[in-house]
Amino acid sequence: MKADPAAQRRLLDLAEVDTELARVHHRRTTMPELAEITAAEAAVRARRDAGVAVRTQLDDLDREVTRQEKEIDAVRAREDRDRKLLQGGTLNAKQLTDLEHELHSLERRQSVLEDDLLELMERREAVALDAQHADVAREKAEQVLADATHRRDENLADIDTNDARRTAERAKILPTLPADLLAQYERRVGQGRIGAALLRARRCGACRLELDAREISRIREAAADDVLECEECGAIMVRTAESGL
């Protein structure tokens, strides 16, 4: 293939833009903030779940406290009724004994219930503290996520700007290249390889291999508009004054 040496040199500009576009794409998909966000999202989920669990525990305890208080009130009401009956003086001896007996057992029951309630309140207090800690931990995790998301978005804005600029540069270069030269370049790029590189100081700029004497003499004998490919990696080797020929 033949192509104007100036067009071959413009291929180097295109290769530079493409290298930058590949770098931009790499950064877009591998920036550390992406992994940070995934980890932070998992942490937020775990903290929220823990918060829900501790709130459920707290609600259960609240219900238990209410139930316990009602039971204590009921026992007290019964004690009051028994005391009034005792003071009424209308009971016979057997009824009096039975009532005193019941009153004693009600008092014991009330004491047990009050001890239980106290224990319940202490547990509730501890769980309420756990709930506070869970809130703080969740807020912290949410802040970490928000920070990472903010940094990712800043990076993305920067990447988008860079991407748009390089894409515009690329669009400017393309029409200045002969179709067959561009096609050959694009074919190589499509295979994930370097399309074109400067031959510098007798080395292929793509694979960095130093060319042997036979290859150098082949290149020296080639016409300026011959399109040369590296025998090693297949990249188009563009010659300039820096080629060391």
Ligand SMILES: [Zn+2]
């Ligand atoms: Zn090469």
